[in-house]
Amino acid sequence: MGVIAKFPVTMKERLELGAGEVRLPATWEEYAEIAGEVEFQIEYEDQHILFMSYATDLHERIVANILYILGGISETELDLVPFGSNRHVYLEEFECDYAPDASVLKGKSEDFVLRKGVTAYKNPYILFEVLSTSTASKDWNRKLPRYKKLPSVRQILYIEQSHPYVSIFNRIGDSDTWENTDYDKLEQIFSIEGKPITLANIYKRVVFDKQPNDEDE
Numbered sequence: 001m002g003v004i005a006k007f008p009v010t011m012k013e014r015l016e017l018g019a020g021e022v023r024l025p026a027t028w029e030e031y032a033e034i035a036g037e038v039e040f041q042i043e044y045e046d047q048h049i050l051f052m053s054y055a056t057d058l059h060e061r062i063v064a065n066i067l068y069i070l071g072g073i074s075e076t077e078l079d080l081v082p083f084g085s086n087r088h089v090y091l092e093e094f095e096c097d098y099a100p101d102a103s104v105l106k107g108k109s110e111d112f113v114l115r116k117g118v119t120a121y122k123n124p125y126i127l128f129e130v131l132s133t134s135t136a137s138k139d140w141n142r143k144l145p146r147y148k149k150l151p152s153v154r155q156i157l158y159i160e161q162s163h164p165y166v167s168i169f170n171r172i173g174d175s176d177t178w179e180n181t182d183y184d185k186l187e188q189i190f191s192i193e194g195k196p197i198t199l200a201n202i203y204k205r206v207v208f209d210k211q212p213n214d215e216d217e
Contacts, residue, residue, distance in 0.1 A: 003030050003033045004034055007026070007034055007049065007051075009034065009038050009039065010038075014051055015054070017051065019053055019054075020134035021050055021053055021138070022050070022053075023048045023049070023050055023051075024049050026044075026047065026049040028044065028047075028095060030049070031044040031049050031097070032114045032115045033115065034049075035114045035118050036114075036118040038051075041085060043088075043096075043097055043098050043099050044095075044096060045094065045096040045097075045098070045138075046142075050138075052099075058162075059101075059130050061205060061206055062159060062206060063084070063085070063101050063102060063128075063130055065203070065204050065205075066101070066128055066159075069197060069201055070082035070104060070192075073195050080105070080106055081106075081109075082102065082104050083102065083103050084102055085099045085100065085102070086099070087103065087120075088114075089103060089120055089122070089124050089127070089150075090112040090114075090120035090121065090122050091147075091149070091150065093149060094146050096146060097120055101129055102127075102128040103124045103128065104125045104127075105123065106125035109121045110122040110123040123150070123152035124150065124152060124153055125152055125153065125154055125155075126153070126157070126193075127156045129157070129159070130160075130161050131160050131161060139158065140158075144156065144158070148169070148171075148176075148178060153171065154170070155170050155192065156169040157169075157192075161206075162208065162209065163184075163208055164183075164184055164199050164203055165184045166182070166183045166184075166190070166199055167180065167181075167183075168182075168183070168190055183199055185199065186199045186200040187200065
């Protein structure tokens with residue numbers, strides 16, 4: 001009870017901390033104790049609990065599009081299982097527990113027990129992160145290089161929510177070398193498990209805010 005009282009657990013308590021991601025120092029044991037108890041998303045890295053901010057409508061619409069696409073792919077690729085952010089990924093080398101916006105498992109899950117009844121998995125096949133102002137630095141500078149260290153991962157997709165932009169990292173064979181390709185036009189096509197996907201599929205029903213330097217039409 002002491003640990004739970006030490007950290008925000010309800011959404012009301014989280015909102016009182018303000019917008020953006022909040023980081024508080026904590027042991028792994030403290031993190032494991034509140035995992036599954038909080039009313040919002042949390043992660044753990046570098047001896048800190050990360051208390052995530054409230055997701056925007058744009059963010060959730062893009063995530064919904066991704067999961068819809070993955071659902072279609074998994075109908076024919078039966079060994080692929082798509083997950084949302086509630087299915088965490090544990091990185092044993094770094095003692096990190098992350099909640100990617102979406103991920104794909106291929107085959108059998110290698111589970112890690114955070115606490116009784118709460119697990120993460122260690123062998124994601126594809127990872128997706130929808131970038132936001134509050135998490136972009138962490139996503140690029142800490143998550144990405146760590147994701148690349150997971151031997152099971154074959155593809156990582158980073159997706160902007162404020163404008164069309166998808167950065168895709170594909171592992172070359174079984175090596176530690178990655179190929180990166182960026183896409184910024186809605187008609188451009190990339191592939192997930194050999195299935196053609198356009199940026200328009202990712203951003204379906206997404207209306208971007210007008211940028212400050214855009215000219216009036």
